[in-house]
Amino acid sequence: MSSVDIVIPNYNYGRYLRACADSVLSQDIDLRLLIIDNASTDKSVEIACEIAARDPRVELRLRRENLGPHCSFNEGIDWARSDYFLLLFADDLLVPGALRRAATIMDREPDIAFTYGRDVAIKGNEPIPHINRRPVHVPYRLHQGRAFIKQFCRLGVFQIPGPSIVIRTSVQKRVGYYRTELPHSDDYDVWLRLALHGSIAELDCIQAGIRSHDANRSSELRARQIMHILHTAQAAECFFAHEGKDMPDSAYLLQLARRGIAERAYWSAVSHIQRREPGAMELLKLAFTLRPRTAILPPLGYLLRRPDTVRRFKALIGAGNVADVRVA
Known part of the structure; x- marks a missing residue:
């Protein structure tokens, strides 16, 4: 065994x-x-x-x-x-x-x-x-x-x-x-x-x-979502600068990661605004820096890609409060 x-x-x-x-x-x-x-x-x-x-x-x-x-x-x-x-x-x-x-x-x-x-x-x-x-x-x-x-x-x-x-x-x-x-x-x-x-x-x-x-450190990070997202970006950059650089299409995957992190930051900012929490402007600035087009077009496709979107919106409808949906 x-x-x-x-x-x-x-x-x-x-x-x-x-x-x-x-x-x-x-x-x-x-x-x-x-x-x-x-x-x-x-x-x-x-x-x-x-x-x-x-x-x-x-x-x-x-x-x-x-x-x-x-x-x-x-x-x-x-x-x-x-x-x-x-x-x-x-x-x-x-x-x-x-x-x-x-x-x-x-x-x-x-x-x-x-x-x-x-x-x-x-x-x-x-x-x-x-x-x-x-x-x-x-x-x-x-x-x-x-x-x-x-x-x-x-x-x-x-x-x-x-x-x-x-x-x-x-x-x-x-x-x-x-x-x-x-x-x-x-x-x-x-x-x-x-x-x-x-x-x-x-x-x-x-x-x-x-x-x-x-x-615990996860609670500490989530208290400032901007820091959690920035640390995620650091992990992606580090991985593709080292072991991940030898993957086929590594440059494409790194750009995809930067896009995903930007779009996550965008919807986290929306969640912050809905909840009237501080930090929304920092998150939007990060999103616009990593992917400038998010300043013009909301990245709706990101919500469709997340497997938890349906569950979150069911919770939203059940609670009758848009502030109950948070993008982590």
């Missing part, structure tokens, strides 16, 4: 660490767990030691100084030796059976670089919602690597939950480390690089829980 290595980087998330580790250790598959604490000042180290003391599958790296998240991510890549690899933040969690479902599909399809599924949202310290256990064999869609990259370029964003991503370890080793020059979009760059080495399986089920709270 295949095995999975899971790395939980942690910094001051002791209040969430136990639930995260328990969601891993309760998985019905051969696994190892590495918790890397980055010199936390809360009770994280005490909690990590308690977790390791009761389960021999758990290893610890307890740092005396904070070396930054990239050092933890990349140490985890070096440590991994099992068939599959997962990087799971300490404030997120796996749902029951997630690892076996992913491994079963990847065992069957050796060309798959990584799998992902849907997520369930958890707000702050709310209880973890009950999720009905799914069977081992679930429906899934295969995306060829180039098509996956092209879809990112067309939308200017990835719509996949990071905690659900299970990677073939040999591919992760080939792709290498997270780039320190991309502090907020390093994951986008890695996913693009992984897609150069195989197909991607999208599981039709919930695989992970993502917790949103004031302290």
